[in-house]
Each structure stands twice: as C-alpha cells, then as structure tokens.
Amino acid sequence: MQIKDLGEFGLIERLNNMVTRGRRGPDNGAAHGFRLLVDTGDDTAAWAAAPATELFTTDTVVEGIHFTRETTPWQDLGWKSLASNISDIAAMGGLPLYALITLGLPPETQVADIEDLYRGMLEIGEEYGVVIIGGDMVGSPVAFITVALTGVHNGPPMLRTSSKVGDQVAVTGYVGSSGGGLKLMLEGLGATGKSAEYLRNAHRRPWPAVAQGQTLSMAGVLTAMDVSDGLADDLSKLCLASGVGARIFAEKVPMHPALREVFPDDCLDLALNGGEDYLLLFTAPEEVMREVIPALPDGAGVLGEICNEEPGQITLVNAHGQEAIVGRAGWDHFNQGSPK
Amino acid sequence: MQIKDLGEFGLIERLNNMVTRGRRGPDNGAAHGFRLLVDTGDDTAAWAAAPATELFTTDTVVEGIHFTRETTPWQDLGWKSLASNISDIAAMGGLPLYALITLGLPPETQVADIEDLYRGMLEIGEEYGVVIIGGDMVGSPVAFITVALTGVHNGPPMLRTSSKVGDQVAVTGYVGSSGGGLKLMLEGLGATGKSAEYLRNAHRRPWPAVAQGQTLSMAGVLTAMDVSDGLADDLSKLCLASGVGARIFAEKVPMHPALREVFPDDCLDLALNGGEDYLLLFTAPEEVMREVIPALPDGAGVLGEICNEEPGQITLVNAHGQEAIVGRAGWDHFNQGSPK
Numbered sequence: 001m002q003i004k005d006l007g008e009f010g011l012i013e014r015l016n017n018m019v020t021r022g023r024r025g026p027d028n029g030a031a032h033g034f035r036l037l038v039d040t041g042d043d044t045a046a047w048a049a050a051p052a053t054e055l056f057t058t059d060t061v062v063e064g065i066h067f068t069r070e071t072t073p074w075q076d077l078g079w080k081s082l083a084s085n086i087s088d089i090a091a092m093g094g095l096p097l098y099a100l101i102t103l104g105l106p107p108e109t110q111v112a113d114i115e116d117l118y119r120g121m122l123e124i125g126e127e128y129g130v131v132i133i134g135g136d137m138v139g140s141p142v143a144f145i146t147v148a149l150t151g152v153h154n155g156p157p158m159l160r161t162s163s164k165v166g167d168q169v170a171v172t173g174y175v176g177s178s179g180g181g182l183k184l185m186l187e188g189l190g191a192t193g194k195s196a197e198y199l200r201n202a203h204r205r206p207w208p209a210v211a212q213g214q215t216l217s218m219a220g221v222l223t224a225m226d227v228s229d230g231l232a233d234d235l236s237k238l239c240l241a242s243g244v245g246a247r248i249f250a251e252k253v254p255m256h257p258a259l260r261e262v263f264p265d266d267c268l269d270l271a272l273n274g275g276e277d278y279l280l281l282f283t284a285p286e287e288v289m290r291e292v293i294p295a296l297p298d299g300a301g302v303l304g305e306i307c308n309e310e311p312g313q314i315t316l317v318n319a320h321g322q323e324a325i326v327g328r329a330g331w332d333h334f335n336q337g338s339p340k
Numbered sequence: 341m342q343i344k345d346l347g348e349f350g351l352i353e354r355l356n357n358m359v360t361r362g363r364r365g366p367d368n369g370a371a372h373g374f375r376l377l378v379d380t381g382d383d384t385a386a387w388a389a390a391p392a393t394e395l396f397t398t399d400t401v402v403e404g405i406h407f408t409r410e411t412t413p414w415q416d417l418g419w420k421s422l423a424s425n426i427s428d429i430a431a432m433g434g435l436p437l438y439a440l441i442t443l444g445l446p447p448e449t450q451v452a453d454i455e456d457l458y459r460g461m462l463e464i465g466e467e468y469g470v471v472i473i474g475g476d477m478v479g480s481p482v483a484f485i486t487v488a489l490t491g492v493h494n495g496p497p498m499l500r501t502s503s504k505v506g507d508q509v510a511v512t513g514y515v516g517s518s519g520g521g522l523k524l525m526l527e528g529l530g531a532t533g534k535s536a537e538y539l540r541n542a543h544r545r546p547w548p549a550v551a552q553g554q555t556l557s558m559a560g561v562l563t564a565m566d567v568s569d570g571l572a573d574d575l576s577k578l579c580l581a582s583g584v585g586a587r588i589f590a591e592k593v594p595m596h597p598a599l600r601e602v603f604p605d606d607c608l609d610l611a612l613n614g615g616e617d618y619l620l621l622f623t624a625p626e627e628v629m630r631e632v633i634p635a636l637p638d639g640a641g642v643l644g645e646i647c648n649e650e651p652g653q654i655t656l657v658n659a660h661g662q663e664a665i666v667g668r669a670g671w672d673h674f675n676q677g678s679p680k
Contacts (some may be wrong), residue, residue, distance in 0.1 A: 043431035044397035049389040057384035122646035148488030
C-alpha cells in the first residue's frame with residue numbers, strides 16, 4: 001500500500017500508535033526533573049522543565065544525497081537518522097530527550113517502508129532513551145527526513161571552541177569502519193566473513209557515544225565534537241573553532257583490525273576521510289587524558305596534539321616523520337562529488 | 341552568485357553573521373529564567389532552563405507543494421515559515437523562544453535569495469522574540485525549509501482535546517483573508533486598491549496570535565488550536581480530538597469587508613476552507629467567553645457551539661436554517677490536488 005492510498009492522516013495515526021506503544025527505553029529526563037506533558041497530536045508537544053542545561057540540534061538526510069535505498073534499508077535509515085542527532089547531543093556531554101520527526105515523502109512511498117523507518121527509530125530510541133513526541137509530514141518529490149532533538153546536561157556542555165595549544169587529541173574508538181562498510185557496498189564487493197560484516201554493520205548501525213560523552217564531561221574535558229564527516233575534516237573544524245592547528249600521527253590513528261584486513265591499502269584514507277563513525281573527538285591536557293581514558297567504556301586513542309599553527313590546519317605525520325596537510329574543510333554538500 | 345560558488349560553509353558563515361547581528365527583539369526566555377549558553381556553530385545549541393512548561397514544534401514547506409516563488413517572494417517565505425511555527429506555540433498559549441532552521445537547497449540556488457529568506461525570518465523573529473540558534477543545510481533537488489521551534493509557558497498549555505458539549509466556538513480575527521490573497525495571485529487577478537492589497541498582504545505576512553493565546557490561556561480558556569489548514573478542517577480536527585461535533589452559523593463567520601468586496605460569491609468558501617490565516621480557534625463556556633473576548637486585542641467572533649454529534653462532524657447552518665456538513669478531514673498532503 002502506498003501513502004496516497006492510506007492518506008496522510010491514516011499514516012500519521014499508524015506511526016503515532018507505533019511511537020506511543022513502543023516506549024520502553026530509559027527516561028533520561030526523569031533524573032533531571034523533566035516530565036512529558038503533551039504528547040504527539042496537538043499543535044505542539046510540551047514538557048515540564050527543571051533547572052538544567054538544555055541542548056537542541058537538528059540533522060537532515062535527503063535521498064540520493066545522503067543515502068540510497070540500496071546501501072541503507074529503511075529500518076537502518078531510521079536508526080541512522082536518529083543516531084546522527086544523538087551523536088551531536090553526546091558531543092556536548094548530554095543525554096538525549098525528546099525528538100520531532102519530519103518526513104518529506106513522495107505519494108507513492110510504500111507505507112510498509114515508513115513503518116520500517118519508524119521501527120529503526122524506535123529501536124535506537126529505546127537504547128538511548130529518545131522519545132518521539134511529534135513531527136510533521138509533507139508531500140515532496142524527493143524523500144527527506146529531518147530530526148530535531150533536545151537533550152539535557154547537568155553542567156557546562158563541551159564545546160569546539162575551547163581547545164588549547166598543548167592539548168592532546170583523542171578519539172573514543174576506531175575510525176573509518178563506517179566508511180569501509182559503505183565502500184564495500186558502493187563498490188559491490190561481495191566480501192563475506194566477519195570483517196566485512198563488522199564494517200557493513202558499522203555503517204548501518206552506528207552507536208553514538210552518549211556514555212562516553214558523559215564520562216568525558218564529568219571528568220573535566222572541555223573540548224569535544226562528534227566524528228560525522230571524517231576525522232580529518234572534523235578535527236579541522238574543531239581546530240578552526242578554537243583558533244589552533246593540530247598534528248596527528250598516522251601510526252596512532254585507531255583502526256579496527258577488520259578495516260586493515262579488508263582495505264590494507266585504503267585503510268588510513270578511510271580512517272581520515274570516511275564519515276559517519278559517530279565517535280567523539282576530544283582534546284585535553286595530558287594529565288586529564290591520563291585520568292579519563294581508563295574511565296571510558298572502551299578507552300580512547302591519543303593520536304596527536306594541538307599546536308600553534310594556522311587555525312584549522314591539520315598536519316599528518318607518517319612513520320618516517322614525513323608531513324602532509326590534511327583536512328582543511330568539511331564535507332561541502334554543494335560542491336563535492338560523492339556524499340559521505 | 342549561486343550556493344555552489346560560495347560553498348556551504350561560506351553561506352553558513354554569512355547566515356550566522358546575519359542571525360547573530362540581527363537580534364533586536366524581546367527576550368521571551370528572560371522572564372522565565374531561561375538563558376542562551378551555546379549559540380549557533382557548535383554540535384548543538386544550549387540554554388539554561390528554569391522550571392516552566394516548554395513547548396516544541398516543527399513545520400516544513402516544500403517548493404511546488406506549499407509555495408511557489410511566483411506567489412511567495414523569498415523574504416515573505418522566511419516570514420511565513422517561522423510564522424506557521426510561532427502560530428503553533430501561540431495555540432498552546434506560550435511564547436516562542438529558540439529556532440533551528442533546516443534548509444534543503446539545490447546547488448544553483450541564488451545566495452541573495454537565501455539571504456532574503458533569512459531577512460524575512462529575522463524580521464518576524466524580531467517582532468516575536470524568536471532567536472535562531474542553529475540548524476542544518478543540505479543539498480536537495482527540491483528546495484525545502486524546516487523550522488523547529490521551542491516555546492515556554494507559565495501554566496498548563498491549551499489543548500485540542502478538552503472541548504466540552506455546550507462550549508461556544510470562537511476565532512480571534514477574520515478568516516479567509518490569506519486564502520483570498522492567494523486566490524488573487526493564483527488566478528492572476530490584477531485587482532488593485534486597498535482591499536486587494538489587504539488580502540495579498542494577509543497571505544504574504546500573517547501575524548501569529550501570540551498575545552491572543554497568552555490572554556486566552558491566562559483567562560482560563562482550556563481549548564485552542566491555530567487556523568492553518570482552514571476553519572472548517574481545523575475545527576473538525578479539534579472536535580475529533582475532543583470527541584465532539586460542532587454547529588457553526590454562516591452569518592457569524594467573521595470575514596473582513598475586503599474579502600466580501602473582492603470575492604462576493606466565494607467569500608464564505610474562502611472563510612471556511614482557505615488556509616494560513618494563523619488565527620486562534622478556541623472553545624469555552626459562555627461565561628468564560630464573556631470575560632475573555634473583551635480582553636483580546638481585536639476581540640473575537642463567536643460563530644458556533646460544540647454539540648454532541650459524531651466526533652469531528654461540523655454542521656454549517658445558513659441564514660435560512662438550512663444545514664450542511666462541512667470539514668470532515670484536514671488538508672491531506674498526499675491525496676489532494678492543490679495546496680493551501
């Protein structure tokens with residue numbers, strides 16, 4: 001059945017039923033004194049707020065630009081479209097709370113596909129305590145999904161602007177895995193086995209680093225952002241915002257053994273320039289790093305240092321001490337050839 | 341200059357400069373103890389919240405579906421895309437606060453057009469105290485604009501679900517003016533004079549009823565929604581949500597003299613079915629109406645009553661006592677021919 005057969009209101013009712021029935025995750029707001037007052041279905045949603053730092057972010061994916069149905073099934077797309085927003089909340093050190101979902105859809109979209117999309121959203125919502133409390137649905141010649149997400153934090157959020165010369169640069173996991181998974185699918189490489197499966201899964205079901213962000217923020221880390229456009233680009237953005245540069249060491253870039261195995265020649269390129277890993281990139285003085293890294297669920301890899309260079313300039317140093325400039329700008333949605 | 345020449349980051353920087361320079365409106369959050377902590381440019385925006393009811397809404401317009409460049413210049417489009425969200429906050433009785441703007445744009449979009457769009461947003465933001473604190477920009481084959489807006493309220497928000505049999509039905513201004521203005525433009529009617537100008541202006545620059553919503557809510561009105569899809573459809577939705585029906589009287593539907601003058605034959609149809617007036621539709625017992633209507637800046641017109649009929653059924657009664665069923669469902673973005 002297509003949306004135009006069921007109608008907008010029929011579809012909204014189905015999705016609202018899924019959303020309100022499917023709530024089983026943690027209630028991140030409760031610990032902060034937040035309480036949902038008006039659920040999906042009125043002019044706006046509403047909640048009772050208590051004194052806290054609130055966070056607010058939005059992220060959009062457009063079919064053909066950010067995803068294709070070939071590499072991302074609808075259910076994974078639902079997971080990922082919330083994941084990228086949750087990751088932004090994680091980057092501030094906060095907990096995600098309430099989400100509004102906007103769907104732009106062609107009338108011939110299959111209802112079952114949109115239910116799958118919502119299933120994926122509900123799955124990740126349950127894991128992370130995100131509650132969908134409304135949204136908007138519009139006809140559109142091209143499918144797009146916009147998520148607006150709020151979050152909450154007990155203290156000052158981690159920023160991009162607070163990096164200092166001398167800070168170490170670290171990342172909370174293996175970079176490049178998602179990019180490797182996408183490359184496998186785009187190039188039609190029928191690679192099987194555990195390593196290929198790990199990479200594809202990293203692309204299809206990323207796990208935003210909410211617990212890591214909380215640990216970092218509580219331990220006094222002031223500077224963080226999430227790795228969504230690629231390590232080199234994102235570090236460049238962080239450095240630009242802080243008015244500093246960075247030197248990173250190729251040998252210290254954390255790569256999963258599966259990435260090295262499947263892409264022995266391209267793994268460093270994927271680690272530096274592959275997007276959608278949704279890890280946290282953070283900087284802190286050495287003494288803070290020494291304390292906080294052992295406290296992280298899966299540790300973190302120190303891969304470089306902040307230095308007094310042209311703002312945003314990232315220098316990659318290889319095993320022989322040779323240097324190259326990488327990452328001077330982020331992914332430009334209008335100027336570049338292939339989406340990440 | 342097109343966006344693809346300037347690049348995403350260049351455009352974002354320009355818009356961020358406009359946004360942060362252009363803040364001159366009231367600070368609706370201050371009275372509630374809210375304070376902006378992280379402005380546009382980081383992973384998320386952040387504010388310090390105080391105990392209050394927070395509101396959260398989103399609304400999207402897609403080129404070719406909800407607007408065309410012929411009938412809505414970019415600057416008006418900016419005004420309107422915030423207006424529809426502000427109106428949702430008004431319908432709860434709240435004050436609008438913080439907005440995130442998502443733009444989906446073809447690479448050949450003119451930079452000057454997007455600056456005009458933001459000018460319109462800043463103009464209405466200044467009037468209503470809406471602060472743009474971030475967003476997302478993506479490439480898209482079709483232009484779309486999504487606004488996510490938060491708001492704040494001191495008490496319980498007005499809902500759609502609380503209408504009671506015996507309540508009177510009222511609206512805070514003249515309905516159909518925006519629809520009349522759109523009809524003038526769509527049909528290429530070169531009508532001049534004050535009346536035509538009034539109608540076109542009603543379509544291009546609607547004024548959401550924030551002050552009216554506050555007055556209603558403080559006076560004890562429990563049930564309201566905004567008139568965005570048309571009086572008949574919106575009243576039907578409100579009644580459906582409350583499990584009641586309504587009878588409205590054709591002679592009491594408030595229409596501006598300009599609408600009667602320019603469309604003597606179609607004015608009632610436009611008043612019932614034209615959208616985008618962004619007035620407030622509300623219901624309350626007669627004694628509450630008597631108190632609250634004189635307190636509203638421009639009064640309100642009582643046009644009917646809530647009755648014990650099939651939920652969502654709206655009966656129109658004309659001057660001769662003849663009855664007709666109107667408004668059984670809202671505008672369906674997927675099934676119907678022409679957008680409102």
